[in-house]
Amino acid sequence: MSILNPLRTPGPADAGLPMRAYRSVRGTPARWALYGRITALNFKAQASYRGEFLLGLLFGLVWQGALVLFAGVLLLRFPGLGGWTQGDVLLIAAMRLLSHGGYVAFFPNVSNLSFLVQQGNVDGYLLRPLPLYRQVLLARFPINSLGDLLAGVGVFAVALARLDVAWTPVKALYVAAGIIGGMLVEGSLQTALSIAAFRFTGLATWTAWVDETLSTYGNYPLNVLPGAVRGTLTFGLPLAFIAYLPASIVTGHAGTTGVPAWLAAASPAVGLLLFLAVKAGWYGSVRWYQSPGG
Amino acid sequence: MNISSASAGDQAGTIVAENLTKVFFSTARVPGPLGAVRSLIHPRRVATTAVDGVGFRIEPGRLAAFLGPNGAGKSTTIKMLTGILTPTGGRVEVNGLVPHKARIANARLVGAVFGQRSQLWWDLPAIDSLRVLADIHGVPPAELRVRLARFDRILELSAFWDNRARQLSLGQRVRCDLAAALIHDPPVLYLDEPTIGMDVVVKEQVREFLREQVEQRGRTVVLTTHDMTEVERLAGRVILINSGRIVYDGDLDGLRATHADAQDPTDLEAIMRHAFTADTDQDLDTLDMEQAVPAG
Amino acid sequence: MTLAAIDPPQLQRQSRRQSQRAWRAARVTLLAEFNQWGRVGSVLFMLLARTCLCFWLWQALYRSTSTSAGMNRSQATTYALLGVFYMSFRSVNRWANRDMMVQHMLDGTIAYWFLRPVTPRRYYCVRALGDLAYGGAWAALAYTVCRSTGLIAAPVSAAAGLGAAGSLVLGLAILYYLQQLIDLACFWTVVNFQLVVMYGIVQNVLAGALVPLWFFPGWFVGFDRWLPFQGTLNVPLSLYLGVLPMSGLVRDLALQAGWIALLAVLTALVWRRAGARVTVLGG
Numbered sequence: 001m002s003i004l005n006p007l008r009t010p011g012p013a014d015a016g017l018p019m020r021a022y023r024s025v026r027g028t029p030a031r032w033a034l035y036g037r038i039t040a041l042n043f044k045a046q047a048s049y050r051g052e053f054l055l056g057l058l059f060g061l062v063w064q065g066a067l068v069l070f071a072g073v074l075l076l077r078f079p080g081l082g083g084w085t086q087g088d089v090l091l092i093a094a095m096r097l098l099s100h101g102g103y104v105a106f107f108p109n110v111s112n113l114s115f116l117v118q119q120g121n122v123d124g125y126l127l128r129p130l131p132l133y134r135q136v137l138l139a140r141f142p143i144n145s146l147g148d149l150l151a152g153v154g155v156f157a158v159a160l161a162r163l164d165v166a167w168t169p170v171k172a173l174y175v176a177a178g179i180i181g182g183m184l185v186e187g188s189l190q191t192a193l194s195i196a197a198f199r200f201t202g203l204a205t206w207t208a209w210v211d212e213t214l215s216t217y218g219n220y221p222l223n224v225l226p227g228a229v230r231g232t233l234t235f236g237l238p239l240a241f242i243a244y245l246p247a248s249i250v251t252g253h254a255g256t257t258g259v260p261a262w263l264a265a266a267s268p269a270v271g272l273l274l275f276l277a278v279k280a281g282w283y284g285s286v287r288w289y290q291s292p293g294g
Numbered sequence: 295m296n297i298s299s300a301s302a303g304d305q306a307g308t309i310v311a312e313n314l315t316k317v318f319f320s321t322a323r324v325p326g327p328l329g330a331v332r333s334l335i336h337p338r339r340v341a342t343t344a345v346d347g348v349g350f351r352i353e354p355g356r357l358a359a360f361l362g363p364n365g366a367g368k369s370t371t372i373k374m375l376t377g378i379l380t381p382t383g384g385r386v387e388v389n390g391l392v393p394h395k396a397r398i399a400n401a402r403l404v405g406a407v408f409g410q411r412s413q414l415w416w417d418l419p420a421i422d423s424l425r426v427l428a429d430i431h432g433v434p435p436a437e438l439r440v441r442l443a444r445f446d447r448i449l450e451l452s453a454f455w456d457n458r459a460r461q462l463s464l465g466q467r468v469r470c471d472l473a474a475a476l477i478h479d480p481p482v483l484y485l486d487e488p489t490i491g492m493d494v495v496v497k498e499q500v501r502e503f504l505r506e507q508v509e510q511r512g513r514t515v516v517l518t519t520h521d522m523t524e525v526e527r528l529a530g531r532v533i534l535i536n537s538g539r540i541v542y543d544g545d546l547d548g549l550r551a552t553h554a555d556a557q558d559p560t561d562l563e564a565i566m567r568h569a570f571t572a573d574t575d576q577d578l579d580t581l582d583m584e585q586a587v588p589a590g
Numbered sequence: 591m592t593l594a595a596i597d598p599p600q601l602q603r604q605s606r607r608q609s610q611r612a613w614r615a616a617r618v619t620l621l622a623e624f625n626q627w628g629r630v631g632s633v634l635f636m637l638l639a640r641t642c643l644c645f646w647l648w649q650a651l652y653r654s655t656s657t658s659a660g661m662n663r664s665q666a667t668t669y670a671l672l673g674v675f676y677m678s679f680r681s682v683n684r685w686a687n688r689d690m691m692v693q694h695m696l697d698g699t700i701a702y703w704f705l706r707p708v709t710p711r712r713y714y715c716v717r718a719l720g721d722l723a724y725g726g727a728w729a730a731l732a733y734t735v736c737r738s739t740g741l742i743a744a745p746v747s748a749a750a751g752l753g754a755a756g757s758l759v760l761g762l763a764i765l766y767y768l769q770q771l772i773d774l775a776c777f778w779t780v781v782n783f784q785l786v787v788m789y790g791i792v793q794n795v796l797a798g799a800l801v802p803l804w805f806f807p808g809w810f811v812g813f814d815r816w817l818p819f820q821g822t823l824n825v826p827l828s829l830y831l832g833v834l835p836m837s838g839l840v841r842d843l844a845l846q847a848g849w850i851a852l853l854a855v856l857t858a859l860v861w862r863r864a865g866a867r868v869t870v871l872g873g
Contacts, residue, residue: 050337055784062788066795073805077658078651118688119696143784201417201460202629202686209636217643224650229643378701378868397865401707413702416688417622426621429614430706430713458625460688478707 061147099182178246181271307354
C-alpha cells in the first residue's frame with residue numbers, strides 16, 4: 001500500500017483528500033483510553049527524574065504520616081476530646097485521609113494551575129480539542145497519591161479496630177459516599193481557588209495554606225472550637241463536610257455538631273453539588289485568562 | 295590561570311579558542327513503559343560530542359556570527375566562551391582570562407543574552423531589575439544614569455521599563471535584557487539567537503544598536519543566529535559550525551566563493567542550504583547522533 | 591575611557607573582592623512584595639488565620655485537663671503560637687516570583703548567576719537575607735501584638751529571653767544552610783519539587799513545629815537531639831519557656847554553632863561541585 005509507505009507516494013499521502021476538521025475523540029471509552037495514554041506518558045516523563053520520582057512515592061506517606069502523628073500524639077495526651085472516644089476521632093482522621101488520598105489521585109494539578117499558567121502550558125491546552133479542566137487534571141502524574149492512600153488505609157484499619165459501631169451495609173456505603181464527598185469538597189476548594197490563577201500570580205501560598213488548614217484541623221471533632229470558628233469552618237471554608245460531619249452521623253454525635261442533622265447527613269451530596277457549582281464557575285472564569293507575556 | 299604566557303591575547307576584547315571540545319553525558323531513554331521503569335532502576339549513560347575541536351581567534355571590536363543548523367554546537371560553544379560550561383578539552387581565553395576558571399573577573403568583562411531566557415526578575419518592573427543588576431556589578435549611580443540614557447536613545451526602553459518583566463512583550467523584554475547584559479559596559483558581548491521571534495522593526499532596532507556597540511564603542515560581539523538578513527547586515531565574519539566542527543571561517547565574500555556552485559551564489563540562504571546539505575551527505579551518521587544532543 | 595584601555599590582569603587582581611554594593615540586591619524581596627499589595631495582604635490574612643486557629647485549638651485541648659506532659663495551657667499555647675510566628679520567616683513566595691532555584695534551572699536562567707561578579711553562593715545568601723528580613727518583620731509584628739494582648743506568655747526570665755533570642759539567630763542560620771542544600775540538589779536532579787516538600791515535612795516534625803517535642807516519646811526526643819533540625823525551633827522556644835534550663839545554655843548554643851560550622855563547610859563544598867555541573871537545559 002503506497003499510503004503506508006510515504007517514500008513511494010508521488011505527493012503527500014492526503015493530497016486527494018478534502019480538508020476537514022477532525023471530530024474530537026467521541027464516546028466515554030475512547031476518551032478514557034486517551035486519558036489513560038496521557039497518564040502513561042506523564043508517568044514516563046516523571047519517572048525520568050529518578051530521585052524525584054522515588055521521593056514522590058515516599059512523600060505522601062511521610063506527610064500524612066506526620067499529620068497522623070500530630071493528631072495521634074494529641075489524642076493520646078488529651079483523651080475524650082469534645083466527648084468523642086479515641087476510636088471516633090480516629091474515624092474522622094481516617095475518612096479525611098482517604099478523601100485526601102482520592103483528592104491527590106485526581107485533583108492535585110488544580111493546585112498547580114498558577115505554575116501551569118506561568119510555564120505557558122495553559123496556552124497549549126486551550127488549543128487542544130479536549131476540555132480544559134480535564135487537561136489541567138491530567139497535567140502531571142500524581143506520584144504522591146499512593147503514599148497518601150496507604151496512610152489512609154492504615155489509619156482506617158486502626159480506627160475500625162477501636163470503633164464501637166454496629167456496622168450495617170448502609171453505614172458502610174455511607175462512609176464510602178462520605179469519603180468521595182470529602183474528596184469533592186477538597187477538590188472544589190482548590191478548584192475555586194485556582195480560578196485566581198487565570199489572572200493573578202502568587203496563588204501557591206494560598207493553595208498551600210488551604211492544604212495545611214484542611215490537614216491540620218480536619219482531623220478533630222470541631223465542636224471543641226468556639227461556635228464562630230466552627231461556623232467559619234462549616235460554611236466559610238467548608239472543612240467540616242469533609243470528614244467531621246459524616247463521621248458524626250456514623251458515630252452518633254450528630255446532635256453536638258451545631259448543624260441540623262439532615263445537613264450533616266447530606267454531606268456527600270454537599271460535596272457533589274459544591275463541585276458541580278465550582279466547576280461551572282471555573283469554566284465561566286476562563287475568559288479572565290491572561291496568557292503570560294512574551 | 296597563566297597570565298604571563300598570554301601575550302597578545304591579553305588585551306580586553308580578544309577571544310581565543312583552540313581545539314575546544316565538549317562531551318555531554320546523558321541517560322539513554324528506552325521507549326515504552328517498561329523502558330521507563332528500567333531507566334529508573336538501571337540508567338544507561340551515553341556520551342555525545344557536541345563540540346569537537348573548534349578553534350578561532352576574534353579580535354577586539356569585531357563582530358563574529360556563528361551559523362549552523364539546530365544542534366550543531368553553536369550554543370555549546372558560546373556557553374564555553376562565557377565560562378558557564380567547562381570544556382572537556384582544549385583551550386579558551388577571553389580578555390586574557392580562562393572564563394571557567396576566573397569566573398568573577400570574567401563576569402566583569404563579559405555580558406550575555408541567551409535567546410528567550412531573561413535575567414530580569416519576573417515580578418519586578420524592568421527598570422528595578424536593571425538597577426539591582428547595576429548594584430551587583432558595582433556600577434556607580436552616575437555612570438548608570440548616563441548608560442541607561444544611551445541605551446534608551448536607541449532601544450526606546452523608557453516607554454515600557456516601568457512594566458513588570460512578565461508583562462513585557464518578547465521584543466521589549468529582549469531589549470531590556472540587552473541593556474541588562476551591557477549594564478557594566480563589558481568589552482565582550484555574547485548573544486545566543488538574540489532576535490529570534492522578533493518583528494522586523496524591533497529586529498532592525500536591535501541590529502542598529504549592535505552595530506553602534508561594535509563600531510563606536512569598540513565592543514567585541516559574538517552571536518549565533520539563523521537569520522540570514524542579520525548575517526548580511528551585521529557580520530563581517532561568519533563561522534559555520536556543523537556537527538560540532540567548524541566548516542567555514544571567514545568573510546561573506548569568501549563564503550560565496552566557496553559555494554559558487556550553489557543554486558544562487560548571491561542568495562545567502564541558498565549558500566547555507568548548499569553548505570550544510572553537502573556536509574550531511576558526507577556524514578549522515580554524525581547528523582543522526584546530533585539530534586540526540588541534549589544541549590547545543 | 592575606551593574599552594581597549596581595560597587591563598584584564600589588573601582587573602582580575604582587583605576583583606578578588608566582590609562588589610560591595612551587591613548587598614543591595616537583598617532589596618529585590620521588598621521590591622517584589624510591595625509591588626503587589628495582594629501578596630502583603632495574603633501574608634497578613636494567613637498569619638492572622640493561623641494564629642487564631644492555633645490559639646483556639648490549644649485552648650480547646652486544655653479544656654478538660656490542666657497539665658499534659660508536664661506543660662500547662664499557657665506554656666503549650668505560647669509554644670504553638672511562637673511556632674506559627676516562626677513560620678512567618680518564610681513569608682516570601684519565591685514560586686510566584688519565578689525565583690526558586692528549581693525554576694531557574696528549568697528556565698535556564700541559572701546561567702546568568704554564573705555571569706556576575708558575585709559568586710552564585712554570595713548572591714544566594716544576599717537574597718536569602720532579604721527574604722529573612724522581610725519575614726522576620728512579620729514575625730516580630732505578630733509577636734509584639736500577641737505579647738501586648740497577653741495571648742502568649744513572656745519569657746520565664748530576662749536572661750532566658752536573651753538566650754532564646756541568641757539561639758533563634760543560630761537556629762535561623764541552620765535553617766538557611768539546610769534550605770540551601772535542598773536548593774543545591776537541583777544541580778544534580780534538575781527538579782527538586784518533591785525534595786522541597788519532603789524536607790519541609792521532616793523539618794516541621796523534627797524541629798517540633800507540628801507538635802511540641804515534649805509530647806513525643808523519650809526515645810524520639812533522644813534521637814532527634816543529634817540532628818540539626820531541633821536546633822532551628824525547639825531549642826530557642828524551649829529556652830524561652832524555661833523547659834531547657836539556662837544552666838545548659840552554653841552547651842545548647844555550642845551544639846547549634848557546631849551544626850552551623852558543619853553545614854557551612856558542606857554547602858561551600860557543594861557549591862564548588864555545582865559550578866562544574868551547570869547544564870543549561872535545551873540550549
